[in-house]
Every structure is written in C-alpha cells, then in structure tokens.
Amino acid sequence: MWFDRLLQGLLDTLLMVGVSSLIALLAGVPMAVLLVTSDKGGIFAAPTLNRVLGAFVNLFRSIPFLILMVALIPFTRMVVGTTYGVWAAVVPLTIAATPFFARIAEVSLREVDHGLVEAAQAMGCRRWHIVWHVLLPEALPGIVGGFTITLVTLINSSAMAGAIGAGGLGDIAYRYGYQRFDSQIMLTVIAMLVALVALIQLGGDRLARGLNKR
Amino acid sequence: MSQTSALKVPGAAPLPLQAEPLTLRPNVNDAHVRFIGLGKTYPGQAQPALQGIDLNIRRGEIFGIIGRSGAGKSSLLRTINRLEQPSHGRVLVDQVDIGGFDEDQLVNLRRSIGMIFQHFNLMSAKTVWQNVELPLKVAGVAKAERQRKVRALLQLVGLEEKHQVYPAQLSGGQKQRVGIARALVHDPRILLCDEATSALDPETTASILxxxxxxxxxxxxxxxxxxxxxxxxxxxxxxxVVLDRGQVVEQGEVWRVFGAARHAVTRTLLAPLQPRLPDALTGRLQASPASRDSAVVLKLTVPGEPDLTALFNTLGGSVRLLQGGVQAIGEHALGQLIVSVQHSPHATGPLLERARRWAEDVEVLGYVV
Structure with missing residues (x-):
C-alpha cells in the first residue's frame, strides 16, 4: 500500500513535470529565438517587440513560484476547470518554466558566433534558414543543458504545487513526512527525488556532450 | 630603363616583361564590379569608414585590397554582396546597381558570389559534407545534384576523405579548404576573400593561395x-588598391606598385618585402658625404632581371652590391638592388642621372666611408 502510494506520487510528479516541461520547451525555444533575433542588429530586428517581450519574461521570472501559483488560481480554473490536482498544477508550472527556460536558451543562442550568421547570409540563406540551419543547431548543446536545468527546477516547483493539492512526491513528503512525523516516508521520498534529479542531470549532460562537436 | 629581357616560364614561351599582352586595358564595360563614389559612415562615428571610392574590378582578375587595420577594407569588400550597406554611392555587379535589391534579389546575388573568411566560419555542428551542402540545401537543390556537386568540390579542395569529420577535428588549412568548397558550391562568378590566410601559417598560406x-x-x-x-x-x-582611412591612396598593377610605390602607407606595407641594408651598414650610413672617399648608397628598382654589365658600365667606377634580388610578381620580374658607388662628391647629380637611365626608380639611402 505504501508502495502504491509512492508509485502514484512518482507518476504524478513525472506527469506534472513532463507535461509542463514539454510545453515550456515548445513555447520557450521560439520565445528565445524571438528574443535574440528581434534585438537591435538581429536578423528580425524589432526593438519595440523585443523590449515588450523582454519585460514580459522578466515579470514572470521575478514572481516567486508559490505566489505565482496562488495568483494564477482564477486563470487555472478558466483553463482546466479545476484548481485542484495534477492538471491544475501544470498551468502555473508551465507559466513559470517557459520564461525561465527561454532566458537560458536565449543565452545559448546569443553565444552563436556572429561570423556564422554572416557566412550564412553570404551563402544566400534566408532569415528562416539562418534560424533553422545555423542558430538552433549551433546552440543545441546549450539548449539541452538549459532544458536539463529547467527539468530539475520543475521537480523542485512541483513539490510546492503538492502543497495546494496537486499530488506527487512533494505532496506525500509534506503530508506523511512533515504532518505525521513519518521520517521513513520522508527519507524514501527524498531518496527518490535525489535519484530522479541525478538521472535527469546525467542524461542531460550526456546528451549535451554528445551534441557538442566543438 | 628599357630592358627587353624575358622571364623564362618552364614549358611556356618566354613572356615579354614590359609589354602587357596578358592584362587588359581598363575598360568600364568589362567591369565585373564597379564602385561609384562609394561612401560609408557608421552611426555615431564622425570619421567615415569609406569615402569617395571609385574602382573597377575586371572580370577574371585577382583584385587585392590592402591597408592597415581599420582602413576600411572589410567594409568595402562587404558592400559587394551587401553584407554592408553603403551610405553613399553605388555598387554595380555586372552593370546592375545592387543598392535597391529586395531580399529575393539579394539571396540570388549572394548565391552568385562566394565568400571565405579569416576564421573560416564553418558550422561546428555540421560535418564537412553538411557544411559544403548547406548552400545547396537552402536553395532547394535536389539531393542527387547536391551529392554530385559536394563530391566534386571536396575533390577539388582535396578533402574527399574528410567528408564525415566535424570542423573541430580539422587543421586551419583544411578548414579554409572546406570554406572554399562551400563558397564555390553555387558556381559563383565572384569570390570574396576576407583575410582568408591571415590565421594560417606561411606554408598553409602558400597552399591556399x-x-x-x-x-x-x-x-x-x-x-x-x-x-x-x-x-x-x-x-x-x-x-x-591601397586603402588608408577609407580612401584609395594608390592603385594599379601589382608589379608596377611594387616597383614604384608613391604613397607612404604603401611604402610601409612594402617594407618587409624590400631588400634591406645589413644592420652593420645601416649604423654607418650618413646623410651627407663625409669625405672624398665616401660612397653613395643607392636603391635601384628595375623591371625584369637586372643587366649587371649595363649597370657597371652606366655607373662607372667601383660599384659594390650590398643587397638585392629579383622578385617574381605574376608574369613580371622585379629587380631591386642596393649598391654603393665610389665617386667624386661633386658628381652625385650626374651619377644619379645615369642611374635613372638604367633603373626605373632610384633612391639615395645615404653615404658610407
């Protein structure tokens, strides 16, 4: 029975982190590309758009997750119809993770040597070609590294989401470990989280190293 | 001055040195690239980067632009494929003003102009093959055609075996060869080289050139x-063409500029290639003759291979060779000699006059005892 409960918690955590990180990936990469290319001197230079987007990202990055989660309750209810459970947690997790990941991916994209962009222009690449064939492949190892960090941060935040009834390992540790002083459960959950984070970090590092041909 | 000697090229008929049968006379209609009153000023800078550039680059020639760093070379080169937008004037490529080109026209223009770079600018995440293939891929060329062209070009630059390797595993010279293959993959009419050998050692430089x-x-x-x-x-x-502070200060056929550089910047740039006096002698050099026994030290530049018998007969007296040699410049040979001539101090004028009959350029370096 304990085993079932822990397994369920693990699955809930994986579901919350998996879904929100996937959305953060799909939304964050274009956001990062936009942040880089719309900057002054970029290939899609649009300084006003760049400033607005930058301010938007900073706004969400500066709100602590616990507060963001509570503040987003009406929005969450509108999107998923409930403010309780795994799917209700996915909404604030995604909204917190996307700008976070976009900023990290932006750094990797900015590190791509301008000479490569120039070479691509000189060979007759259109601007979208430059994004697709130059910026993204060259920044990919860094983006993978940034996504690993985002995953770990999401596991961290998902434990907080447990506190508003989202389920997952954080919820179990809080209810059984903290409120009922069951240190055995607490330690088991900690061990599981450590293993999960280590696994993600290891996998992410391996992938990034494999992709890095420099 | 008029020497009709010939430079022997193995397996070829002797080429006259001073006549110019192989080089075309400047002809505006034959200009492949033409700059008309070109100027560039970067925002926030008072001093223009380029100013009043008027040049014709003829079809099929190798056209060199030299200058110190910051002279505007890079900006000028980049106006040809419009990586750089000029502030004034026009650039004509094949008689067409490229100033008003939209993105489609620019993409087409750039596909007809290859470019290579000092730091090679190869995509680190792509193999040699993928790097060379990229320009074709973005142009929508079919796979079979891409394979044929990439293979042919890797063969041309001698890197067929390295096609699956990533650029990080190549030497500088090999990277530049990949750069050249990539630049040629669209069969361009023009190749732009941005300090293409500046990051390479002398031996590799020679092979790339x-x-x-x-x-x-x-x-x-x-x-x-x-x-x-x-x-x-x-x-x-x-x-x-010699550029200095955004302006053309000297231009012409290379062997002529080497023989008689007029501008101070050109002379400075040429200095490392000129015969130099041995240090011991430089220390003894004086600005004016010290005694009756002083010898004048002359630097003589003569097109072709110097006829020494004629030199001795012309100068008369005791002539000593201090330094000198013959440089091959394209199809031309250029002799540069530093000699000392013992003569009467009062006769320097007539001596120089005689020297000028033999040499194209005569420079008095000083006097030694």
Missing part, C-alpha cells in the same frame, strides 16, 4: 581579396 590561383585560372572566377600582408598581394594578385 595556390588553390585560389588555380581556381581563378580554371574557373575564370573574379577574386576580390583583402589582406594586410603585401606578400599575399605579390603572390597572387593582378591589381592592387
């Missing part, structure tokens, strides 16, 4: 290169 010369001859490609090394200009260029 040889490759560029070969491409120029075999494909009839117009090559525009910028460099800060006169040796590069000497080794492969037909025409040279």
């Amino acid at each position: 040889e490759l560029l010369r070969d491409i120029n001859r075999r494909l009839g490609l117009t090559i525009v290169l910028i460099t800060h090394e006169m040796a590069v200009i000497r080794d492969i260029c037909h025409q040279v």
